[in-house]
Amino acid sequence: MLDDERAREFAGAWVQAWNARDLDRIMTHYEDDVVLVSPVAARILDDPSGTVSGKAALRSYFQRGLDVYPNLTFELLDVMWGLHSVVLYYVNQKGSRTGEYMEFGPTGKVSRVVANYNG
Numbered sequence: 001m002l003d004d005e006r007a008r009e010f011a012g013a014w015v016q017a018w019n020a021r022d023l024d025r026i027m028t029h030y031e032d033d034v035v036l037v038s039p040v041a042a043r044i045l046d047d048p049s050g051t052v053s054g055k056a057a058l059r060s061y062f063q064r065g066l067d068v069y070p071n072l073t074f075e076l077l078d079v080m081w082g083l084h085s086v087v088l089y090y091v092n093q094k095g096s097r098t099g100e101y102m103e104f105g106p107t108g109k110v111s112r113v114v115a116n117y118n119g
């Protein structure tokens with residue numbers, strides 16, 4: 001079960017890993033059987049489902065994103081939490097706002113991500 005402190009710790013570590021462009025550190029947050037659904041994934045991967053399944057595929061997708069966006073940075077605006085999930089609300093280097101809903105699996109790592117964008 002999550003609480004405010006744990007949710008904020010997770011969010012801070014997640015943003016720091018992305019801003020450091022440290023793919024190994026980024027990947028420590030995800031379950032092996034993670035599923036991500038994102039309109040950016042649909043565009044980058046040319047797959048209308050926008051679905052990335054499994055940690056190896058997610059790593060490849062994230063690496064591609066880091067390559068496509070060399071100045072990628074996130075500024076955390078807010079963290080919302082539930083019993084087994086968080087929503088990270090942040091702005092990227094282009095000023096676009098993003099809300100990522102993340103569910104945690106039994107090991108305490110992210111098992112499902114649904115990304116939502118404003119532009």
